[in-house]
Amino acid sequence: MRILALSTSVHRYTTSGIHTGMWLGEYTHFYDVVTAAGHEVTLASVDGGAVPIDPVSLKTPVIQLGGTNKRYADPEFMSQLDDTPAIADVDLENFDGIYLIGGHGTMFDFGAADVKKAVAHFADNDKIVAAVCHGPCGLLDVTLANGAKLLEGRHVTGYSWTEEKLARRTEEVPFSLEEKLRGQAGEYTTAKIPMTKHVVVDGKLITGQNPTSAAGVGEAVLELAV
Numbered sequence: 187m188r189i190l191a192l193s194t195s196v197h198r199y200t201t202s203g204i205h206t207g208m209w210l211g212e213y214t215h216f217y218d219v220v221t222a223a224g225h226e227v228t229l230a231s232v233d234g235g236a237v238p239i240d241p242v243s244l245k246t247p248v249i250q251l252g253g254t255n256k257r258y259a260d261p262e263f264m265s266q267l268d269d270t271p272a273i274a275d276v277d278l279e280n281f282d283g284i285y286l287i288g289g290h291g292t293m294f295d296f297g298a299a300d301v302k303k304a305v306a307h308f309a310d311n312d313k314i315v316a317a318v319c320h321g322p323c324g325l326l327d328v329t330l331a332n333g334a335k336l337l338e339g340r341h342v343t344g345y346s347w348t349e350e351k352l353a354r355r356t357e358e359v360p361f362s363l364e365e366k367l368r369g370q371a372g373e374y375t376t377a378k379i380p381m382t383k384h385v386v387v388d389g390k391l392i393t394g395q396n397p398t399s400a401a402g403v404g405e406a407v408l409e410l411a412v
Contacts, residue, residue, distance in 0.1 A: 187220075187225040187226070187282045187283070187411045188226045188227075188228065188280060188281045188282050189220060189225065189227045189281060189282065189314070189316075190227075190228055190230060190276060190278070190281040190283070190284045190304075191213060191217070191227050191228065191285045191287055192229075192230055192232070192273055192284060192285065192286050192287060192301070192304070192324070193207075193213070193229065193230070193231045193237045193267075193270065193287050193289070194206075194207060194208055194232060194287075194291030194292045194294070194296065195231045195232040195233035195234070195235070195237070195238070195291070195295055196232075196291035196292075196294045197291065199290065199294075199359075200294065200360070201357070201358055202358060204358060205238070205240070205241050206238070206289060206290040206291045206358075207237070207238030207239045207241075207290075207291045208237050208239055208240065208243075208267075208289040208291065209240050209243045209287070209288050209289040209319060209320075209397055210240070210243045210244065210249070210254055210257075210258065211243055211248065211251055211252060211397050211400060212243075212287050212288045212289065212318050212319055212397055212400040213229070213287050213400075214252065214253070214254045214257040214258075214263075215251075215252045215254070215397075215400035215404065216285060216287070216318070216400045216401065216404040216407075217404075218252070218253070218401075218404075219404030219405055219408065220404045220407060220408065223408050225408075225411065227285070228281070229266045229267065230270050230271050230272070230273050230276050231270040231271075231272065232272065232273055232295045232296070232298055232300070232301060233272055233295070234269075234270055234271055234272030234273075234275065235270065235272075236267060236268055236270075237267040237270055238291060239267070240289050240290065242353075243289070243397075244258065251397075252400075252401060272300075273301060273304050274300040278304055278308070281308075281313070282313055282314060283308060283314025283315065283316060283390075283407065283410075284308045284313070284315055284316070285316045285317070285318075285321075285403070285407070286305075286315075286316065286318070286321030286322065286324040286325070287318065287321055288318050288319025288320040288321040288345065288397070289320060290320055290355060290359065292320045292321055292323045293320055293323050293359055293363070294360065296320075296321070296323040296324035296326075297323065297324075297326065301324050302324070302327065302328045302329070305324055305325060305328050305336065306328050306329065306330055306331070306336065309328070309336055309390075309391075310330055310331045312390065313390065314390050314410055315336075315391050315392070316392040316393070316394075316403050316407055317393050317394070317403075318393070318396075318397075318399055318400045319344065319345045319394065319395070319396050319397055319399070319400075320344070320363060321344075321393075321394075322344035322363065322367060322393055323344075323363060323366075325337055325342070325367075325391075325393075326366050326367075326370060335370065336391075337367070337370040337371040337372075338370070338371075339371075339372035340371050340372050340373075340388050340391055341371070341372060341373040341374075341375070341386055341388040342367055342371045342373070342374055342388065342391070342393045343374065343376060343385070343386045343393045343395040343399075344363050344364065344367050344395060345363050345364070345395065345396055346364045346376045346395065346396075347362045347363075347364045347365070348376075348380045349380045349381060349395075349396055350362065350363075350364075352380060352381065364376075377396075380396075381396055381397075381398060382396075382398055383395075383396075383398045383399045383402050384399055385399050385402040385403055385405075385406055387409075390410060392406045392407060392410075
């Protein structure tokens with residue numbers, strides 16, 4: 187199985203100089219689970235080139251969760267982030283699924299036409315569509331080949347507004363992901379305790395609520411491996 191992992195290319199919030207980007211652990215935790223099972227994960231980004239990393243995801247103790255610190259210290263692994271292909275240039279036919287990595291940067295560029303086109307491709311071809319934390323931003327407003335909306339009638343999760351408050355980013359984000367998902371999906375659920383693991387599987391659509399859910403999303407993807 188080959189999974190295409192997609193990262194944001196945005197490195198700052200538009201309303202301030204605060205840096206953002208991909209949440210590193212949401213890539214490493216998923217990557218480790220999937221590759222340990224013998225499958226392949228290829229990293230791409232919205233615009234291509236170097237992937238920005240949210241500096242908060244590099245702080246202790248966050249970076250130590252799930253061994254992300256070991257990956258961060260591994261030059262061979264981190265070289266994946268140096269020069270990624272743009273999603274528009276990726277041959278999607280070569281992959282069995284897509285994984286939308288979170289990080290606040292996704293709120294600014296996962297709504298791009300090329301991202302929606304890629305997500306629709308995987309859904310239309312009955313392939314895996316997975317996302318974690320803010321990654322579900324890439325599931326919003328996606329129209330399928332039959333004219334239906336991807337999220338219509340589907341059960342999903344994603345970063346909650348309570349978690350946004352805990353992260354102290356309510357003034358920086360352009361919208362509430364929870365509100366958008368509640369408006370477009372059939373059902374939106376969260377963990378009883380914020381920032382704890384919550385993974386929702388609806389057919390081949392897999393979503394995780396927050397950074398602690400990334401490994402669980404990977405495990406759910408493995409359950410669908412053919």
